[in-house]
Amino acid sequence: MFNVSKNENVKILLVVGSSRKGSYNQLIADYLRDKYGNIVDFRQADLKSLPVYSEDIENEDFPSVTKLREDVNWADGVLLLTPEHNFTMSVLMKNFIDWCSRVEHVLNGKPTMVTGATLGHLGTVMAQSHLRQALLSPGVKAIAVPNTEVYINAIQDRIKDGKLLEDKAESLNTAFINFIDYIKPGNGYCFSCN
Structure with a gap:
């Protein structure tokens, strides 16, 4: 379906929409990289180095934009981890979408898979909703993979010593395996078998 050979790892680009030290969304990205690094090749997009998108500069040669586009093209799928700022996605995430939706x-x-973590009870539901809408817009046209929605609320109760607790990550693991299965059907990964 997506030209991933049976003998090679799935390639996933992690896009973390937070630059905050101690970011909960970065913690989730690190958890996935640690847990699935043997079956998935990960890269992480550098959103902090991107210039703020403007149509006036979209054709300029920015090394950070070139690298971002190369990373997206390299990936079999893109996992977007968004914080929620004022009931929507972060500026970093919106800037990522803007650069990916223009020119190329x-x-x-x-x-794509969208998730996010928050201290509150709604688990970034508004940010994820807006992000999914943006991913389906005419300039983007990404595939929002079904059965991969995860709203991670009360993240402070799911971490210990700076790491996500395994027993608090079942829905995340299930959604991530669904994402991998969508990209590479018949790969033999089975979350419930572990």
């Missing part, structure tokens, strides 16, 4: 449209047809 690198997210077009790319499988």
Whole structure:
């Protein structure tokens, strides 16, 4: 379906929409990288180095934008981890979408998974909703993979010593395996078998 050979790892680009030290979304990205690094090749997009998008500069040669587009093209799928700022996605995440939706449209047809963590009770539900809408917009046209929605609320109760607790990550693991299964059907990964 997505030209991933049976003998090679799935390639996932992690896009963390937070630059905060101690970011909960970065913690989740680190958890996934540690847990699935043997079956998935991960890269992480550097959102902090991107210039603020403007149509006036979209054709300029920014090394950070070139690298971002190369990373998206490299990936079999893109996992977006968004914080929620004022009931929507972060500025970093919006800037990522803007750069990917113009000129080369690198997210077009790319499988995506959206998640996010928060201290509150709604688990970034508004930010994820807005992000999913943006991913389906005409300039982006990414594939929002079904059965991969995870709203991680009360994250402070799910971490210990700076790490996500395994017994508090079941829905995240299930959604991530669904994402991998969508990209590489018949790969033999089975979360419930572990």
